[in-house]
Amino acid sequence: MGYETRVRRVVRVLRPEEWNTWYDVLELAFGGVPESPEERSLYESLTETERSLGVWDGDDCVGAASAFSFRLSVPGGALVPAAGVTMVGVAPTHRRQGVLTSMMRRQLDDIRAGGEPLAVLTASEPAIYGRYGYGVGTWAVALDIDTSRVRLTVPPGTDGVRLRLVDPEEALAACEKVYAELVPRRPGMPARQPGWERLGLLDPEQSREGASPLKCVLAERADGRVAGYARYRVKPDWDVTGSDGVVRVADVDALDPQAYAALWRYLFEIDLTWRVEAGRRPVDDPVLHLVTDVRRAQPRARDQMHVRLVDLPAALEARRYGSPVDVVFEVEDAFCPWNAGRWRLVGDANGASCVRTRDAAGLALSVRELGSAYLGGVALTSLAGAGRVTELRPGALAEASRAFAGDVAPWLPHFF
Structure with a gap:
């Protein structure tokens, strides 16, 4: 069943036979220059149509978004299920009409329902995705x-x-x-x-x-x-x-x-x-x-992969930490409110737990900052210097920043 956006518009899962029409919208959104037959054929074979969304205005496809089923390496070496958000575009006739937001809403709901704790993407326009909770996680x-x-x-x-x-x-x-x-x-x-x-x-x-x-x-x-x-x-x-x-x-x-x-x-x-x-x-x-x-x-x-925690406790428990940490986060997440509130993270190199708590918070931040810091390439202290993380308990910032830091910089070797 689709999510209605306006009277005639609906967001729904792509049917395999609609792939060419749907992909034409992407080409148009990215300037209208046709891709080579080799590239188009490869992405058709890689597309997971059951994870692909189209926005339809009557009989016309006016928006597209998809996701790949990745397993992403995180600090500690574990491979964590992650939605590789991709092929996102809106027809030029339908910009600034809520089409993108409707797709992001449906997509994140689906990712959560599918049990993936993370969503990641590479952004053609980095300014777009912060409002949906994505933070720059790799450079x-x-x-x-x-x-x-x-x-x-x-x-x-x-x-x-x-x-x-x-x-x-x-x-x-x-x-x-x-x-x-x-x-x-x-x-x-x-x-x-x-x-x-x-x-x-x-x-x-x-x-x-x-x-x-x-x-x-x-x-x-x-x-x-x-x-x-x-x-x-x-x-x-x-x-x-x-x-x-x-x-x-x-x-x-x-x-x-x-x-x-x-x-x-x-x-x-x-x-x-x-x-x-x-x-x-x-x-x-x-x-x-x-x-x-x-x-x-x-x-x-330059920025590379943007990271979004979809299931905050599961994501934080999936990685390991470079030094012992016991910090309560006060998290803001307007777009995925199930992540909002206070969470107590206790972890080290052997494992971690993250549970809701009523204890006093040591750090206040949004899910976007946690996404940036998640893979260990962006320091919480750096984000605090920009005013995006607030220390509420003396020492909590340094403790958490040390714990999240990695031995090697996170890196995405190719686009998707």
């Missing part, structure tokens, strides 16, 4: 490295790593095995469900901007086991001085420092290129410590 760094002036200082043993250029399709299983081993080591990484491995191979010619087809290099240990991989493209260019090519990095993942350094050294030394561009790298990426001149790597940070 990413883009790099533009002048390899004519920057060198790498690699760890001992790097020269013993064997590199092998392979067909990306043929190497897919080996790359996915490396990725799966890395997931519990870093919060924010989704365990790849069947079909998602194809995202890393998506390579439509219209999106290359003159660069080569996707290439893949494997890093192998002495016994032949794959310890890492890099996917990249080369954009050849020339000027009056000669070659001026660029290496555009898509992925670099490795299980040990030697394999990681060997892959980056390979990317730095590709003939006829003088720059390496890489987007979506972790803010604590080790390559920032391998380069001889980090300034000429031009790191630039």
Whole structure:
């Protein structure tokens, strides 16, 4: 049964045969440029129609929203069910008429009913989603490295790593095995469900901007086991001085420092290129410590994954904490009022409990701030400095901030 928004509008679950009409609304909302057949086909195969919503005005689809069924790594290494909110758009004829809010309302109700404690998304416009309780939980760094002036200082043993250029399709299983081993080591990484491995191979010619087809290099240990991989493209260019090519990095993942350094050294030394561009790298990426001149790597940070606690106690109990914590939160959540009120969090590296309480609060904040801090990449002390967290008990802020902090920065390796 749909949620009525106005007299003729209804929000309802998408029928499989409506997918093309529904996806056309998304293309229109994002500028109207048709996606490549390869990209459209991939997202049709990944779409969970039973989790996809359309807003219908009479016979016309005017809004779209969907969610993927993720398992997301959180501090402590657990994989927590999370709704990957995606494919959200409103037809330009129906902006500012409550269409988006109606979809967000229905979607969060459905996520809660399905037992997922978290919802996550990547925002085309970050200003939109704060009012629905999403907070920026992960950041990413883009790099533009002048390899004519920057060198790498690699760890001992790097020269013993064997590199092998392979067909990306043929190497897919080996790359996915490396990725799966890395997931519990870093919060924010989704365990790849069947079909998602194809995202890393998506390579439509219209999106290359003159660069080569996707290439893949494997890093192998002495016994032949794959310890890492890099996917990249080369954009050849020339000027009056000669070659001026660029290496555009898509992925670099490795299980040990030697394999990681060997892959980056390979990317730095590709003939006829003088720059390496890489987007979506972790803010604590080790390559920032391998380069001889980090300034000429031009790191630039931007928001990446936004996090929403849908079931607050379940979410806080699912992760582990870097130091003991016993704090009462006074939580504001106007959009999902079941989260509002006082909650006592008691936790450490071995487990946690979060229950309602009448005890005096130590910290006051909204669910948005808890979402930002949840994966360990945004400090509660930083949010307090912006006036978004209020300390009500002396010492509570430092205690909670230490506990929520992670050993490594959370990171989302790809969009969805």
